[in-house]
Amino acid sequence: MRDLALRLCGMIAGVLVDLWPQFGLIIMTPRLELRLPREEEIVALAEVAARGVHRPDERPFLTPWTDGTPQERARIVLRDHWDQLAGWSIDSWSLGFGVFRQGEPLGAVTLRARDFVVVREVATSSWLGLDYHGHGFGTEARVGLLTLAFEHLGAVAARTEAFQDNHASQGVSRKLGYQPDGLSVDARGSERVVSDRLRLTRDNFTGWSQRPEVTVKGFPACRDMLGL
Ligand SMILES: CC(C)(COP(=O)(O)OP(=O)(O)OC[C@H]1O[C@@H](n2cnc3c(N)ncnc32)[C@H](O)[C@@H]1OP(=O)(O)O)[C@@H](O)C(=O)NCCC(=O)NCCS
Numbered sequence: 001m002r003d004l005a006l007r008l009c010g011m012i013a014g015v016l017v018d019l020w021p022q023f024g025l026i027i028m029t030p031r032l033e034l035r036l037p038r039e040e041e042i043v044a045l046a047e048v049a050a051r052g053v054h055r056p057d058e059r060p061f062l063t064p065w066t067d068g069t070p071q072e073r074a075r076i077v078l079r080d081h082w083d084q085l086a087g088w089s090i091d092s093w094s095l096g097f098g099v100f101r102q103g104e105p106l107g108a109v110t111l112r113a114r115d116f117v118v119v120r121e122v123a124t125s126s127w128l129g130l131d132y133h134g135h136g137f138g139t140e141a142r143v144g145l146l147t148l149a150f151e152h153l154g155a156v157a158a159r160t161e162a163f164q165d166n167h168a169s170q171g172v173s174r175k176l177g178y179q180p181d182g183l184s185v186d187a188r189g190s191e192r193v194v195s196d197r198l199r200l201t202r203d204n205f206t207g208w209s210q211r212p213e214v215t216v217k218g219f220p221a222c223r224d225m226l227g228l
Contacts, residue, residue: 045077095111
């Protein structure tokens, strides 16, 4: 009975990848696997967010999605995941990968683009559960996303944005060679906050000698969905 159930799950997973090939896209770094979470994994990922994404005295996001209760945070992770899947179009897409270490979810990283076929630029964002900060996972996951963007999609530049007081996010971008690309000023509640806009070109990224090895599987099947 169990064998039959497992075979059925495998068949359903195979059909899902045929219909939505992004589910077969896997980025492997030395310690991490980045991939779209399956329905049964998204709950575990949402629970990571529920346990906390940053210290209570920090507020790293403009959209205050981490301000609510643990249950509200978890629900936002679910809603964003479903939104990204349902809102997919060649003109505006968002790949919200779970970050897994030996099957355990640590957080999420997103690669998104508008009019990519013409513009050839991507943007990234990320969060890790609080327990996983400061071990180099954020840098390793970003390198995985950038490898997909520059070496497979054919992006010419990647953008990101971080508050000037977000030292961890700024640290990841600095290590990878992002260059200043202006400032944004926004309201964080009643507070005026300045963000650094940062930009990394393909040439600067490919020139980084300490890059960990990254393998990408399942990209060719995604070309149609990306308009490439
Ligand atoms: C931002 C985030 C993804 C970074 O991932 P991480 O795994 O913690 O970062 P890393 O360990 O890869 O650190 C990268 C660099 O930043 C530095 N850094 C990390 N945390 C730091 C901190 N709190 N203060 C100062 N520097 C810090 C590291 O020392 C490292 O540089 P080094 O190797 O030269 O020493 C993670 O901290 C996080 O999820 N934060 C909360 C959510 C968030 O801020 N998201 C981004 C919104 S723009």
